[in-house]
Amino acid sequence: MTRLIEVQRLGIVSYSDALELQRQLVELRKSGEIPDQLLLLEHPPVITLGVKTRNDRSHVVATPETLQEEGVEVFESGRGGDVTYHGPGQLVGYPIMDLRPDRCDVHRYVRDLEEMVIRVAASFGVTAARLPGLTGAWVGSDKLAAIGVRIARWVTSHGFALNVSTNLAHFNLIIPCGITDKGVTSLERLTGRNLGMDEVADVTAREFAAMFDRSFATPSAPLVPQAHL
Amino acid sequence: MTNVVMPQMGESIAEGTIVRWIKKVGDSIDRDEPLFEISTDKVDAEIPSPAAGVLTEIKVKEGETVAVNSVVATIGTAGEIRQSGVSASTTVPEAAVGQPEASDAPSPEDAAGDSDETTSETGEELRRQKSSPLVRKIAQEHKVDLAQVHGTGLSGRVTKQDILGYIQLGRGEARPVTTGAPAHEPVVPAGPVYKPGENVHVVPMSVMRKKIAEHMVLSARTSPHVYSVYEVNFGRVAMLRDRKKAEYEAGGAKLTFTAFIAKVAIDALRQFPVVNASLDGDNIVYKKDINLGIAVALDNGLIVPVIRNADEKNLLGLSRAINDLANRARTKKLNPEEVQAGTFTITNPGIFGALYGMPLINQPQVAILGVGSIDKRAVVIDDAIAIRPVCHITLGHDHRLVDGADAGRFLAFVKERLENFDEAWM
Numbered sequence: 180m181t182r183l184i185e186v187q188r189l190g191i192v193s194y195s196d197a198l199e200l201q202r203q204l205v206e207l208r209k210s211g212e213i214p215d216q217l218l219l220l221e222h223p224p225v226i227t228l229g230v231k232t233r234n235d236r237s238h239v240v241a242t243p244e245t246l247q248e249e250g251v252e253v254f255e256s257g258r259g260g261d262v263t264y265h266g267p268g269q270l271v272g273y274p275i276m277d278l279r280p281d282r283c284d285v286h287r288y289v290r291d292l293e294e295m296v297i298r299v300a301a302s303f304g305v306t307a308a309r310l311p312g313l314t315g316a317w318v319g320s321d322k323l324a325a326i327g328v329r330i331a332r333w334v335t336s337h338g339f340a341l342n343v344s345t346n347l348a349h350f351n352l353i354i355p356c357g358i359t360d361k362g363v364t365s366l367e368r369l370t371g372r373n374l375g376m377d378e379v380a381d382v383t384a385r386e387f388a389a390m391f392d393r394s395f396a397t398p399s400a401p402l403v404p405q406a407h408l
Numbered sequence: 409m410t411n412v413v414m415p416q417m418g419e420s421i422a423e424g425t426i427v428r429w430i431k432k433v434g435d436s437i438d439r440d441e442p443l444f445e446i447s448t449d450k451v452d453a454e455i456p457s458p459a460a461g462v463l464t465e466i467k468v469k470e471g472e473t474v475a476v477n478s479v480v481a482t483i484g485t486a487g488e489i490r491q492s493g494v495s496a497s498t499t500v501p502e503a504a505v506g507q508p509e510a511s512d513a514p515s516p517e518d519a520a521g522d523s524d525e526t527t528s529e530t531g532e533e534l535r536r537q538k539s540s541p542l543v544r545k546i547a548q549e550h551k552v553d554l555a556q557v558h559g560t561g562l563s564g565r566v567t568k569q570d571i572l573g574y575i576q577l578g579r580g581e582a583r584p585v586t587t588g589a590p591a592h593e594p595v596v597p598a599g600p601v602y603k604p605g606e607n608v609h610v611v612p613m614s615v616m617r618k619k620i621a622e623h624m625v626l627s628a629r630t631s632p633h634v635y636s637v638y639e640v641n642f643g644r645v646a647m648l649r650d651r652k653k654a655e656y657e658a659g660g661a662k663l664t665f666t667a668f669i670a671k672v673a674i675d676a677l678r679q680f681p682v683v684n685a686s687l688d689g690d691n692i693v694y695k696k697d698i699n700l701g702i703a704v705a706l707d708n709g710l711i712v713p714v715i716r717n718a719d720e721k722n723l724l725g726l727s728r729a730i731n732d733l734a735n736r737a738r739t740k741k742l743n744p745e746e747v748q749a750g751t752f753t754i755t756n757p758g759i760f761g762a763l764y765g766m767p768l769i770n771q772p773q774v775a776i777l778g779v780g781s782i783d784k785r786a787v788v789i790d791d792a793i794a795i796r797p798v799c800h801i802t803l804g805h806d807h808r809l810v811d812g813a814d815a816g817r818f819l820a821f822v823k824e825r826l827e828n829f830d831e832a833w834m
Binding site: 283284285286287288289290311312328329330331332 | 417418419420421440442448451452453454456611612613614615708740741744
């Protein structure tokens, strides 16, 4: 029997609110009170530091003044990986999913997320791939989607960030993931088309469910009052 | 007292880095309460405590990387608290190694001559006394000073493997005496691999690549490999395969040559238990189960899924198991236990057209069967030239345990069974 997943389209959510929401959902998922969740949202401009860099900001190249001018927040997150940027036009997906019993392999989980994003790109005519040794989905040597994951008792949080129509100039504020010799790109740049966020989110939800063998459940009442977000 | 180990977070994951201790030594903790956070690749995980009690010792500090299943902490009662980094097992022998005598870099002859005069307090003497007579004999024959050899055995004693590795490494000239590195660390090339400005592209090795590299160096260094190659007429097997293919497909299994070879190899392992064995120090461990590993090439590496109790399966069951494991290996859907506990391995360099291969043994096994390409060749049968599909099979074997005669008998058995494959075995 395929397991259910609730897809929640949350629109624009601040990074700190999304962290808190994830924290609550992870607890609810651990105790089995809710089914698996896929949160789809966008963040206001924010630079996030993974656990590897929480005490080292050398990969944030912009000065605090520039960041303030550009209206970009800096945030320490609990996820894996190095520095990354989120902002409007980037589809962020946070699966809150119990990997037990049959998917207890963190590498496999990350590879599956990569494969899922590659399939989303393919449905827009973009051929993305993995780069050996690097996480994420790449087109040539440009990163199309970033992946950073956290797992607690096999319940996932954090996830993927797919550049749909992201302001790519904002990536110049950081060295993404600490990798110096690679660039970034977006679906919009690659297709030359204006893609609606809803359209990409639809495809992502579909590919996600297929990849992880889940079927959609209609979300019951919102789990956290929308006013809080 | 409960040992807390670095968990296995995935099939291809060999190690993990501790990024944060959530609890301090002396803190009490409940079972399943978050204890520490680890990082592998881009994934971070929060690890719950395996037991309730008091965190008595942290053995691995934040930022350190250790192999899966290494003990990282202990949980016990408040009375057992210990400060980190002073566990007894790492003290006495190591501390004694930095003696002035060792830093004088004596020639091997000098060192051997001096050894009787050193006091019983030195690490050298400790090691000499604690090492087995065999190790001391090898040391004497090769004029090796045991104090110069890093011991990986109990209380730092030098094992046979340590000393053989040391001798093979050219007496460890490049190795600083005071390091505590294991005997099987990768060999460092003599010169730089590339110069600054050279037209190269540098990519870090994946965890799987590193694991393969370590495993292969270990195997080459552990086992004196010897090879025998036999030519096998596959005429009968090819005929049987063509005849039964459709029947097997109806049963949901692809009938491959590998399945025939696996069946016959399993029978041969039953017949010659020395090939289905391991060495443990001075003991020979005969494995009563036949757990057959089948090497599967992946895009960026290889993996050896294992068919447990392969001798309990018929040809149909073997075909199914081989197809299933190979498919799941390629789609990275194997469970960790499906790549463990192999007792013998079959690998197939012939897929890419190699006439035959010279594979390295999958440690701690003692032999590996390589299958070459199957091609039509002119063969002589009853003084007439005939065209038959021919395959070359190689047995790579560990000469510490398996002699040429054993390998010959094993391969002759395999050849005979393949050339006269009985339809009743299907």
